Amino acid sequence: MFGILSKGGHKIKGTVVLMPKNVLDFNAITSIGSGGVAGTVGGILGGVTNAVGGVIDAATAFLGSNVSMQLISATQSDGGKGKVGKEAYLNSHLPNLPTLGARQEAFSIYFEWDTNFGTPGAFYIKNFRTDEFFLVSVTLEDVPNRGTIYFVCNSWVYNFRSYQKNRIFFVNDTYLPSQTPPALVKYREEELETLRGDGTGRRKECDRIYDYDVYNDLGNPDGGDPRQILGGSSNFPYPSRVRTGRDKTRKDPNSEKRGEVYVPRDENFGHLKSSDFLTYGIKSLSQNVLPLLKSAIFDLRVTSSEFDSFDDVRSLFEGGIKLPTDILSQISPLPILKEIFRTDGENVLQFPPPHVIRVSKSAWMTDDEFAREMIAGVNPNVIRRLQEFPPKSTLDPTIYGDQTSTITKEQLEINTGGIAVDEAISTNRLFILDYHDAYMPYLTRINNLPTAKAYATRTILFLKDDGFLKPLVIELSKPHPGGDNLGAVSKVVLPAIDGVESVIWLLAKAHVIVNDSGYHQLISHWLNTHAVVEPFAIATNRHLSVLHPIYKLLYPHYRDTININGQARQSLINAGGIIEQTFLPGKYSIELSSVVYKNWVFTDQALPADLVKRGLAVEDPSAPHGLRLLIEDYPYAVDGLEIWDAIKSWVQEYVSLYYPTDAAVKQDTELQAWWKEVVEKGHGDLKDKPWWPKMETTEDLIKSCSIIIWTASALHAAVNFGQYPYGGYIVNRPTLSRRFIPEPGTQEYDEMVKNPQKAYLKTITPKYETLIDLSVIEILSRHASDEVYLGERDNPNWTTDSKALQAFKKFGTKLAEVEGKITARNNDPSLKSRYWPVELPYTLLLRSSEEGMTFRGIPNSISI
Known part of the structure; x- marks a missing residue:
């Protein structure tokens, strides 16, 4: 024709x-x-x-x-x-x-x-x-x-x-x-030579060049607000970012001037994607709306800058905050912000009710929910099995002194039902959420910030006969007032259900969650997904042709990541940005994540390896996925292992189409150049670590690609899209702690006894910072209308290889089957960790989703 x-x-x-x-x-x-x-x-x-x-x-x-x-x-x-x-x-x-x-x-x-x-x-x-x-x-x-x-x-x-x-x-x-x-x-x-560029000059909007740089553009040295440069050193290692090539600052020749961030043009889709409503919503929020809200609150044109009660916090969803007409008129016309703030033409700023309080307004306060969110919340991959007692520190004793836990066996055994600590350890029934070593090196500096007052926390939990976790004790530690080198000063808090002891226990849990919130946002979310994936995206574009099978395999899993990371450096993780304003470590936030990156291990990002490393699973060939979970009702792990196996099976079948032997891997010049640069430049600060795969076998290739895909898709989904459903109610997931637990004989102690809710609210995130936090995490918890989910492609003609297309179709079918299994598990009343006590099923690893804040869906990539 x-x-x-x-x-x-x-x-x-x-x-x-x-x-x-x-x-x-x-x-x-x-x-x-x-x-x-x-x-x-x-x-x-x-x-x-x-x-x-x-x-x-x-x-x-x-x-x-x-x-x-x-x-x-x-x-x-x-x-x-x-x-x-x-x-x-x-x-x-x-x-x-x-x-x-x-x-x-x-x-x-x-x-x-x-x-x-x-x-x-x-x-x-x-x-x-x-x-x-x-x-x-x-x-x-x-x-x-x-x-x-x-x-x-x-x-x-x-x-x-x-x-x-x-x-x-x-x-x-x-x-x-x-x-x-x-x-x-x-x-x-x-x-490929064009995409690599020559490493010189300032990048222009039309450029398509992918190159590397360190994180030297977060601070403003010339304005008196510098930040530690991250990357390029053993003291502050960091994954690489895309190079912009802007002018250097006057006061620090190693730092770049802030300004528009370069993103290779094809990474920035502009008006083509509805997800840009979300991305630029963050930018508009940061640059315009939040200063207006701050002005309104601190000019006292809105009610007090403090919440007075838990009902006052819930009014954000049930009635909203009255705003002056002049401020609302500058906010409501912005489409994405109008949807978030639900202004509807009235002078009210109102947020949607978070999922965690949609059924019960008070279940978040229970010990059961406190423990459940460690395995089914927004940060479910930090808890580990306790294998030694007392818990010890890995901090250098010549710098930090003795940081060994002061918790005693007698304190633990009060609530273990007669089971001795040694027996509980040997039968795999003790677990710990340990943020002691992550925070202690920075705690003196954090507590010198204007409003921060925090502890480094350890929480020990007991696995009950019904398979549910029960918190036994919380240890709250501060540096010795005579100097960090003198060790920690610690207090141990035990569970209580009434009296002033129950208030102190609730405050201790709040301090644990503040530690958890900061670690989640900075490490579990930003560092372990956003930041570590960007170097893979850069190297893939520099060394794997669009004709290359591994390029075709991985490219969908980089969609928008460089773009959203660039926006983050402008509005979220920059000096004075949203993260520094709303999370405990403040100006030390990203620097703290650099210290944690020292211990990042690429191969441990595979879910099975992560579970084994944390002592949550042991290898067992007779068990599903070859692992036996030591907490059987562990929603993130149970669902995640099914997704992991589906990803690895797909990658294995796809790779085998092009690499029949190990020799084929070693002889692939583009592949070898790609991997060499990932290790030596992308993650160059860790290039000498022995755990890097050598990329000499098909198994090396399958494992590496599976980890990249898992990290960019399911892992990011698990730690991102539950942020508002759980954290939108700030008393459930506070991000700041502003005072220590009051001591008897003080005015604060007497106030705590008289009004526990007021004492709690004076301890955690205040009103303005809450509005910032809720505004941002609502955007981050949303899916765009044109999102592409795991097992899908945005174009059916992504390859002409019929065998690859057939294998990909099988992958999609498998993921649909996993969705059905997850739904069935969520409807099983015997699996209490999936919904009880707040009646919120664990849906974060359901693959598909509609547009909006759905508390489910696994996009192919880190696109928000």
Whole structure:
């Protein structure tokens, strides 16, 4: 039907799908300049109006000679490279193509072809327009000896003068480097050279260069607010980030000036993705809304800056906070912020009720829920089995003195039902949530911050006969007042159900959760998912061609990660940013995560290895997944092992298609360069660690890819999308502690006895910081409408390999089966840790989700 004979040969018809840059480009409308919030709102509303009537105009503007393409042969060479065909130009507009997505436009194009050209394997494209456009895909039809050829592009194309070399796109075939058609070899190598750049100069918006740098852009030395540079040293090691190349600060030549963060252009989708509503919502929140709220609260135009009671906290969801008209008028027109704050045209800031109190308003206070959230909450991968008593420290005693726990066996045995500590340890019934060593080195500095007063905590729990955990004791430690080198000063708090002792126990639990909240956000979430994945994304783009099978395997799991990490450096983890304002370590937050990174082990990120390392499982060939869990009702582990096995089975089947032997792995030049750079540059501060896989066997490759995918998908989902459901009620997951537990004979002690709720609220996160925290974690807990979930791809033509497609379909089917199993477990009343006592089932590892805050869903990548 589409073969059209012409002079001297044949014409091949192509369909080009693209999206023109238009006024809805988020990069333009969310830049807050002198116009402030109102100017931004006007830009948004004006943009929507213009876009409605401008679709045909935008399409028409591409007609004529604005965009040209040239096919490149994969089978016929000219001078050592694939033959380049004649230039062709976009032809007629195809507005009614049924496969088009939102805001996509399609055009026809005709290429001259003859038998001496061979089969197309790539194409050049030139944009002669001033504005860039987003090239979605190109499809060639009725290609002689081939049929239909797909090019999945998903890339911004700027004016041709922006590039030193022509923009090239490759067919969706899959080739190892040694199997690449000879005509495409040079093109493949040249494209990777382009993506690597030369390591110099400041990156421009149109650049597609992936390079490495340290975290030297968090502080503002010239403004008197420096931060420790992270990365490039043994004292403060850190994963690498994408290099921007901005000017250095005047006071510190090793630090970069703050400003817009460079993101390789194809990592920043701009107006194409609804998830950018979420990403830029954080930016607008940080730069505009929060200062307004702070002004309102501290000018006392809103009620007191303190919560008066738990009912007062719940009023955030049940009635809201009345805001002055002038402030609300600057917030409510922003679409994402209006949805978050539920203003609905009234002068009220109201949040949605967090899941943890939707059924019961008080179950969060129980010891059962306190323990349950350690294995089924938002931070379920820190608790470990207690294997020695008393718990010891790994801190250097020459610097920190004796940090051994002061908990006694007698204190533990009060609530073990007559079971001795030694017996409880030998029968695997004692567990510990231990934040002592993570916080103690920073505690003196943290407690010198204006409002922080904190302990380093240890919590020991007992596994009851019914399989539920029971807290036995909390140890609260501070550095010795005579100096850190003199060891810790500790107090031990035991459970109590009434009287002043019950208030002290509740406060002790709050201090534990403040430790947990900070560790969760800085380590479990930011460091162990966001930060550690970025170097893999950089190296993959620098050394694995789009034709490479491992590129095709991993690329979906990097979607938006570099972008969201760049936004985090601007608004979340920067000096004075949201994390420093709302979490205990304050200005030492990211520096603390660097100290923890010293002990990061790539291979331990595999879920089975993590469970064994923490003593939560032992290897048992007869058990499911080859592991026997020592807490059988451990929702994160039970569900996670099923997801892990599905991922590893998929990776194993896929890898075996291309690497039949270990020799094939060792002989893959791109793969070896990729892994060498991951280790030596991406995670270069840990490059000498012996645990890195050598990448010499198929098992090395399967394990490494499985860990990357698990970390970017299921692990991130488990520690991210429950943030608001659990933490939206700040008394359940406070992020700050502002005073120590009062001592008898003090005014604070008398107030605590008289009004326990007031004492609790004066200890934890105050009102303004709560509003910041809730605003941010509600955004972070949401899914975008165009999210792509584990076992899915955004384009069915991501490869032409039918065996790979078949294996991927099997992967999706397996994940659907796992969803069914998880749902069945959540409906099993004998598995109490899944829902009791707050009646909140563990759904964070259900693969699929709708848009919004659903408390479920595993996206392919760290996209928020």
